[in-house]
Amino acid sequence: MAKKNVKDTEYLFISARLRSMERNLLTAARMERMIDAPTAEDAAKVLSEIGYNEFSPASEAELSQALAAERERTFQDLYRFVPDKAVVDVFRVKYDYHNAKTVLKARAMGVDGSRLLVDAGRVPTERLAAAIEEGTLEALPPVMAGAVQEALEVLSTTGDPQRSDFILDDAYFREMLQAAEDTGSSFLKRYVQATIDAANLRSAVRSLRMHKDGDFLRRVLFDGGTIPVDRVLAAALGGSLEDLYRPTVFRAAAEAGTAALESGRLTAFEKACDDAVTAMVSGAKGIPFGVEVVIAYLAAKEIEFTAVRVIMSGRMAGISGEMIRERLRESYV
Numbered sequence: 001m002a003k004k005n006v007k008d009t010e011y012l013f014i015s016a017r018l019r020s021m022e023r024n025l026l027t028a029a030r031m032e033r034m035i036d037a038p039t040a041e042d043a044a045k046v047l048s049e050i051g052y053n054e055f056s057p058a059s060e061a062e063l064s065q066a067l068a069a070e071r072e073r074t075f076q077d078l079y080r081f082v083p084d085k086a087v088v089d090v091f092r093v094k095y096d097y098h099n100a101k102t103v104l105k106a107r108a109m110g111v112d113g114s115r116l117l118v119d120a121g122r123v124p125t126e127r128l129a130a131a132i133e134e135g136t137l138e139a140l141p142p143v144m145a146g147a148v149q150e151a152l153e154v155l156s157t158t159g160d161p162q163r164s165d166f167i168l169d170d171a172y173f174r175e176m177l178q179a180a181e182d183t184g185s186s187f188l189k190r191y192v193q194a195t196i197d198a199a200n201l202r203s204a205v206r207s208l209r210m211h212k213d214g215d216f217l218r219r220v221l222f223d224g225g226t227i228p229v230d231r232v233l234a235a236a237l238g239g240s241l242e243d244l245y246r247p248t249v250f251r252a253a254a255e256a257g258t259a260a261l262e263s264g265r266l267t268a269f270e271k272a273c274d275d276a277v278t279a280m281v282s283g284a285k286g287i288p289f290g291v292e293v294v295i296a297y298l299a300a301k302e303i304e305f306t307a308v309r310v311i312m313s314g315r316m317a318g319i320s321g322e323m324i325r326e327r328l329r330e331s332y333v
Helices: 008-024 028-036 040-049 060-081 086-090 093-109 125-134 142-158 161-183 186-209 214-219 229-238 241-245 251-263 267-286 291-317 321-327
Strands: none
Touching: 008 060, 008 291, 028 040, 028 291, 028 321, 040 291, 060 086, 060 291, 086 161, 086 186, 086 291, 093 125, 093 142, 093 161, 125 142, 142 161, 161 186, 186 214, 186 229, 186 241, 186 251, 186 267, 186 291, 214 229, 229 241, 241 251, 251 267, 267 291, 267 321, 291 321
């Protein structure tokens, strides 16, 4: 359930609406049509059939604009009908932190990073950029403001953007998890925890590939997942990641991680991590109405946005269909 004062029955209308809207999600069959389409223009037409704004398939900028418009439509449509709007905001947190990272890196390099900002967070990009540039961090959510301040100090003293990113990533997961808990939805909390579990498994495998020590690995692991950080650390340094993740939805991902350590290729591993999160969310398919339907739809749209970017960027670059398929994650529908 969502907040205690919001009953599942209050989600009857939005659940029915979203079940209808699911028909316009980017299905696996539609992805195949886009990949196999004779031209990039034909691939883009598949997106226009399901409601995306038309764009030039020769322009990354127009692709980004079409994605931004669809993302904003999704959020605004749900804001209109969802009883607890905080559920939607949980999915906007990541864009705030993406934008904060972008502004900080652009500032450190002395370049304009505005074209890389995604105006889909809780804080409008202009306000966020101004808060960082002008030092008025009180205009940002408290947890984010503290993380940005710490990241600024690290950049000024060490010039290390990686450490700055770690600080912001840690705050992102803490804030996202707290926001999910505040909604009262156990399903949303599990989704966020699965996201953290996936991030920690990625960090463990990448760190082992780079032959990093335990101190480094501890800095890039995040609290809040279903598997405690200490157990991930122990498995990575002296145990078995496969044994640790075997009872979870990340079993296949951990096996792919072991294979990646031997072969050097991360593509299948990265895909398996994301697919495990999708598998967890797919549990909502059998729920007729409730906040779970909203959460699953939002997660499905995030998967869709990534797939659109992968396919269209691949078509623009002339990448083979086989290579595009290797990079695609499992769709929700």
